[in-house]
Amino acid sequence: MERSLEEVFELLFPTGPDADDLILELAPDGWEQSEFFFAFHPTPEQIEKWPRMSRLKTLNQPVRPGRECAVLIGLCLREVFAGHEVVAPYPIDEGTWRSTGHDIAAWLNRTIDGVSFDYMDFYMGPYDAQEVAELTPVYTLIFRRFQEHGFDFLYTYPQFYVANRGTDDDLAYKAHLETINAEKRTEIDQGPVPSIMAAYRKVFGKLPGKSEPLTP
Numbered sequence: 001m002e003r004s005l006e007e008v009f010e011l012l013f014p015t016g017p018d019a020d021d022l023i024l025e026l027a028p029d030g031w032e033q034s035e036f037f038f039a040f041h042p043t044p045e046q047i048e049k050w051p052r053m054s055r056l057k058t059l060n061q062p063v064r065p066g067r068e069c070a071v072l073i074g075l076c077l078r079e080v081f082a083g084h085e086v087v088a089p090y091p092i093d094e095g096t097w098r099s100t101g102h103d104i105a106a107w108l109n110r111t112i113d114g115v116s117f118d119y120m121d122f123y124m125g126p127y128d129a130q131e132v133a134e135l136t137p138v139y140t141l142i143f144r145r146f147q148e149h150g151f152d153f154l155y156t157y158p159q160f161y162v163a164n165r166g167t168d169d170d171l172a173y174k175a176h177l178e179t180i181n182a183e184k185r186t187e188i189d190q191g192p193v194p195s196i197m198a199a200y201r202k203v204f205g206k207l208p209g210k211s212e213p214l215t216p
Helices: 005-012 020-026 035-039 044-049 051-056 065-083 097-111 136-148 168-190 195-204
Strands: 085-087 152-156 209-211
Touching: 005 097, 005 136, 020 065, 020 136, 035 065, 065 097, 065 136, 136 152, 136 195, 152 195
Parallel strands: 152 209
Antiparallel strands: 085 152
């Protein structure tokens, strides 16, 4: 029987994504002393270095460890489920970046008081947060729950695409992107292990298998 992503999230986090034990696991010395704090309260220097971080700027807002922990987990769940391939003991109604972001937002809106998230809050996954925080502990937290419930994970290589209308420019740019994609695959295979793969290895004792990107 197929399960929705919201049902899977509830299975993985039965006490909710803002539970005190999750905050303690990610930030044993306190949320404000952790690097995850800066994903929601970036310093002026961080905003200057990564201008897009300004949209996360909440320096004048109170610190809400539970809410921020839940959002961080939601962002990483978007990366795991929509950016890669999840292998479950039963069919899961997985979708696109947009639909996965919608499911995460709906789950948080239902389980956390006083929030009103939209799919766009999770559409890009942890793209911004990873600039200021090492996310291996968050992925490790997720993969521990994968292991408990018989889930597995396949790493999917990042892939750039271009709409091909058959023009010479499109064909030339497509060839250029294919070169970039090949270089990125080599970088991943030969370079430092990405955080999400390092977290999987920490839990399962090996690197995840790899799957090919979907062809649009």
